[in-house]
Amino acid sequence: MFRVQGRWARRALRQYSTNLPKESSTQTNHAISNKQLLYLTDPVTPGSIFFLPHGTRIFNKLVQFMKNQQLKYGFQEVITPLIYKTKLWETSGHWDNYKEDMFKVVGNDLSKEELEGEDEHLHEYGLKPMNCPGHCLIYSKFERSYNELPIRLSDFSSLHRNESSGALSGLTRVRRFHQDDGHIFCELHQINQEITNTINLIKDTYNVFGIDSVKDVDFFLSTRPEKYMGESKTWDEAEKQLADVLDKATGDGGWSIREGDGAFYGPKIDVLLTDAFGKKHQVGTIQLDFQLPTRFQLKYISQNGDRDNQPIMVHRAVFGSLERFFAILLDHYQGKWPFWINPRQAVVIPVSDKHHSAAESIRRQLLGDIVTDDCVAPMTGYNFYVDVDTRSETVGNRIKDAIHKGYSYILMVGDKDIENGTVAVRTRDLRKVSNMTVNEIYKKFVELEKNYQ
Template sequence: MPPLRPFARALHVARRIPSRSVTGLHLNGRVITRSCSCSAPHQLQHTVTVAPEAATKEQLNPTTADPPTPPTDHRTLAQAHNLFITSPYSPGSPLILPNGAYVFQKLQSFLRAQYPQFGFQEVITPIIYKKSLWEKSGHWENYAEDMFSVQGRGATGKTDNAQVGEDEEFGLKPMNCPGHCLLFRDEIKSYRDLPIRYADFSALHRNEVSGSLTGLTRVRRFHQDDAHIFCRPDQILEEIEQTLKFVGMVYNTFGLGPYKLLLSTRPKDSFIGTIEEWDRAEKQLSTALDNIGTEWAINEGDGAFYGPKIDIILKDSNGKEHQTATIQLDFQLPQRFDLQYQASPEELEAGSQTSMDSGLDASLRRPVIVHRAIYGSIERFMALLIEHYAGKYPFWLSPRPATVLSLNAEPEVLAHVARVQSVLSGLQAHDVRQLHPSASPRPLPLSTIQLPIETDTSARPLGKKIAEARLRKYNHMIVVGRKEAENGSLSLSLINQPNEEATVEILEAVIDRKITARELSKGVNVPLDAARRYFEHLANAFM
């Protein structure tokens, strides 16, 4: 496929020729997208325009291979792994079961581990705000019908001529950006303080139409890996490019992609700010896309009401496309919340202020906000991963990394099963004796890699236990009998572990010997301490 045209030229062409959908961009379904990280999902109705000669070529950044036949559904797969349920008592708000919570928390922990190298600081903000905040941000005017209104004690929201903050109705937050603006403006910042990057995993609520609710992909309560970068205008390009690198690193780790990049431009009618500000923001985003050397297309008119955005589109197993990551440039909220910082010597020397800075002292400037989400909705991202892995999760993310089967019911065997489970799960070091039940517990180190290792010590024949372990799709199956109990080892089999060749290489490196084909089929005898090290290697390598 030839490179897409630079933004300015492509947009010029788009405005000269009749708009048309690009067939290659809409294979097997319509794009599910959010108009911003701070808005509700909707099906893409706007035209995606690229250079005419590119329209007949292959799909832009094809997202996955052809959908499987029959297609997998995350709701069906979730039942097999006991991940979540839904209830008519709270439609659109999935109830996450322990196995699902493990995956959910791993997704959060993975991003938290990456935040320091990208300069993000995590914050915690309220779930509920007064109506006046949403009016200040512009969301009440543009977004109220998708919000849940809440009446607090003593607040009817009906008092005539009430002062701001008096007798107000409340709204459950559908986005984090206004709260992060409150954090930023808590004190005047210096130009040296920027960029400031706030990250937030708070629960969000959006009043989706009941008929559109589906599993984890279309919900009313969800969590975003939401973040807002407050930066100087001269820092915008670097921040956007770093964010795109962040997205690429994360998606490569999960084995997702390739994916599409869409630049969504100014809506035709519902937008705030001047056209000049929009043109400047769109130019910044298009330059960043050109600089990373990845193909992209224009999604004309589908920007958020406060600014243009870059959307990352992935395809699910049914061929339907979903917007996951998003990067948005916002010149509007800094003005609405009167955000400011002390200008740099270079800015003071230049002496010029933009329309954003009107009303400010000559020594002050307004920051720009970059809205950023890597997963998008964690629930939706989970759904895509559930279908992508189709029951064969990487070890570090798997809700069922291993199960320990007893060969018989001898007391020594059962005691060793309990010890194997304790050591492999990270609850006990291999060289530490089991604490007496009356002993006081000790805190585990925060760095401990904890794994949900299960056991089966039922009196059933071993063959039935093995068949059930395979059916339940554990990554590893461990068998313990009298021999293993006597020498402190275990018999390890890989039964549902992806990338088996690389996995075997890690196991061979840990036990310092080659593994035969017979051992792979019958089980590898591994010392207990080596098995724990092997599991830690897999987790740290994201395998």
Template sequence: MPKQSSNLEPIRHSLAHLLAAAVLDLWPDTKPTIGPAIEDGFYYDFEFSEPISNDDLPKIEKKMREILKTWDTFEGKKVSKKEALDHYKTNPYKKELIEEIAEKKEDITLYTSGKFTDLCRGGHASSAKVIKADAFKLTSVAGAYWRGDEKNKMLTRIYGTAFDTKDELEKHLKLQEESKKRDHRKLGRELGLFTIIDEVGPGLPLFYPKGAILRRIVENFITEIQEAAGYVPIWIPHITKGDLYKISGHLDKYDAMYPPMDLKGESKYYIKPMNCPHFMMLYKSMPHSYRELPVRYTATTTNYRLEKSGELSGLTRVRALTQDDCHVFLKPEQIKTEIELMLHMIEKVFKAMGFDDFWVQVSLRDPKAKQKYIGTEAHWENAETELKKAIAGKKNWKALEAVGEAAFYGPKLDFMMKDVLGREWQLSTVQLDFNLPERFKLEYTDEEGKQQQPIVIHRAILGSTERFLGILIEHFGGAFPLWLSPVQAVILPISDEINEYAESLAAGLKAGGIRVEIDRRSESIGKKIREAEMQKTPYMLIVGKKERDQKTVSVRQRGEKDLGAMKMEEFIEKIQKEIQAKSI
């Protein structure tokens, strides 16, 4: 649960203004658009008349520091629509924003510091004097569509970062450098894991064999854990009639749905953006007794969401996302036991993946606004009590209750994980639902032969497979633990005459369940070792005439010295134990 100075957001917001002022001073014909504070910094989008690059950032920074000396307070002024439009006669972006503000009948305000005025709602530093000139830095130039819509004009976005002190800034910049090295988009290309191709479309990743193997390893691990916990697989189609989303309440309310397909006279069909309605219909299609509950359905299936192109990012924000989606149908008195089972599963996955630093947000309803929530008072009291009891049973876990953060249809748990760089990611979710059982009229027969409505728990451990893999790649910097590595060992023959021996070794390793490759290139052994290290392969098996004659391999471990010669049986036993233990 990261803590930052409460002054940082106003400071970062103020620096966005300062950035715009500097850009306009250097390029007066530039059109500024919007510039908010964001996590760790700020940005501003501009329409430049000439292209700029990262090489221009030092010049802009210098100008920002010059202007900062002349600024004092940020003076806000409420203006009429006409005054605002007159101020931005030649700026279509600001005019569009002004028209929208006026249409919503909200106040239009301009904020001025020094000679610079901007359309803004406020929220600046109390004084420009609190902004330390050595505690901010511009970091990059990027392209961004106006309002994140690829149909709009491509603008130039300048990013910056800022902290309370120079030391905090320098620490952050070091982390950013390490973050660049670990960027899953960069490593995805270098390690041959995945790619995104324009002709296929943004937000639609394609996985190379190594990436597909990594996916399969992770998904199979989840499947094993779920099967051991009594989950049963289902399968659902990827398109469905719009009628289903009318029942669920998603139709016309869920912004990320793709437009319906034109099937010439048939009902409107949609490509699915979520799975929940399908799970509900499967449960409803058969009668259920209290003796069957809980019913645990699971499906690893892909959803399609119309995310704005400007918000897409590698694997962490995509349009085709695969979910390890589970829905459990149960009686109210089964909540605590079922949640405890889910927590055990999540803990097992996090431990195996090396995610040791995490905390849980327990999202509860606002007791002062009960009218906002559906479901009976008894359901809510029981669900929240049992949820808190289940979490309390995990003595070593960090948990934070968030009153008022529950969904309107039930309380939930969100798992937040910190990676090796201290960045926080939301991963697993456990969500109680009183809404969909009501909408779909779900039932089970109780002990007295009466029909009762079950409670539903939505649960995803990975959340999105793609996003999880992006986080996993960055967490390990591509140097995956042995059990997760797409290639666990590479055989490096010193010369072509050793290839036959290398083939026999590979066959033995594969028979032992080891994922292995042979580097048959006519390159020096030094170059082959360097390449294997760059590919972050856990084990390199170097073989020459000596190894062939003695029926051994010379073993080298990733990032370490040689482990010496081993018999193949000895190496297989060693590596199998390491895989079985899921060592990190």
């Protein structure tokens, strides 16, 4: 730190202030997280995020949101293993094309493996960097028919990629992350509709978060890289199909080409979001894959009984890395979360000690039917994150603290409120106080959550 003394002309001072480097996205994320207790990192596990209780609430809301959206597009959720023998990665091509970005896992005591004269190499494992080989295994375990297609699988399990330690950065560049991963197995004539559906889902999702799908979202067609699998003719056909869909979905000039930036197994549509600092982040993706179905010998029975038909595979994600999307939302909202995703939706402030039981009763009612006198809470209904602040601080100080922590609604209860059967309600942004019954508050909260507000 140093101090500059002297006299500045007003214009020069303004110009100097404008040219000061802005705080980075990562610094802002950390500052908001420290204030709201959302996540932390530790050197013992570089590139891995500890989501604290309030951060976990946001993370889980993102996952649940996407699970709900996927239902209308016919996705079925699966849960798959984290480690697979290298044989799987050799079959998929990842061991030849992606090995440097993977973590190898080997048991300390190989005597626990049934080697039966096999090479120890066959009993090495790889920590999965992506879900597609596992989903191919699921597809291959059953005889498939044309009338089952498209088969759409989704997966939210954690993935690991061996990023350079120097490149790790907050939530946006990590080694362990989660993805709203999905894979579609379909026939050739179904590709356009499936990709169109995914682009519509991407646009609808970003709009919910107040992200302008025209101004803040860029679509790119990433074409054949230098190192790739398959025939160039197949690649050309796949790239043309993706270009045709992009033309229809985004309009003339609504997308750009990134030459040579495709995945090694197929071309892809990359979706980039611009954050509050003007930095672009890779989020959603749609990848067309003619290679993995060949390598895993995936087949289906056609309408005429032919058993030698190979499905097309489409990889897709909307959020992409949930950790990265979390970071973008931190920048986007600056800690002022919309009610539906806010980890602190409301706080009840009793005016004095004698109002504690009334405040707790309000909290329990707003928590919804998850709080019950029965032994087991039901799996239904709307339930809200509501706290009670019973500290001995003044009401004014507790209101200031609630605003600082980012609560959407501040509810106050005193003698008059108990007498009238109402609660004094204000928001974090407006000082105006209104009086509502607990039932009215609950209905308001339900409407806010239903409408993603």
